[in-house]
Amino acid sequence: SQTIHQWPATLVQPVGSPLSLECTVEGTSNPNLYWYRQAAGRGLQLLFYSVGIGQISSEVPQNLSASRPQDRQFILSSKKLLLSDSGFYLCAWRLGGELFFGEGSRLTVL
């Protein structure tokens, strides 16, 4: 069966520091992968999606970037974090029209 994992689960970082959140999928090949952010009172915002290795589409201009170095690996990064980057980050993969989510990574920028 397919599984999706994110890490770290919780992260506290100072403003201006770098960020790397990792997401891996098992049990499937060539999945469509997504990064969402859930900020307080703002629901879920799609940040990036990827249909294959090295293919990244950005949905909103921001301080973050994404990469897909391997088929089942999706990484969310930043060179310098801002306070506004705080939130709950969710990775997901798609099967048909349905998304399956990871456990989430909670980022607090101080």
Add this chain to the structure above:
Amino acid sequence: GDSVTQMEGPVTLSEEAFLTINCTYTATGYPSLFWYVQYPGEGLQLLLKATKADDKGSNKGFEATYRKETTSFHLEKGSVQVSDSAVYFCALSAWTGANSKLTFGKGITLSVRP
């Protein structure tokens, strides 16, 4: 573009009360509709879905009917439990070229008290 509008929250109910959470959508074509649930400290998981007009999705006592004429997908449960306390997201999926993306509503927090 596509959008999903959920009723404002939070919602607080007593155990065994009737629940309705409203959701309306705007989309071109014929989207699939979903309700996702997020329990405290966890990621999202699919609660139910409907892929065409008049379909009814159901799971764990929750139901929602895809109403094309009113562009709605309201979530209902006849008798809520404390364990239903969570954040509920309405979402739609529509093809955009070679890709499909889910568009989510803002979510609504449900608290059920004993």
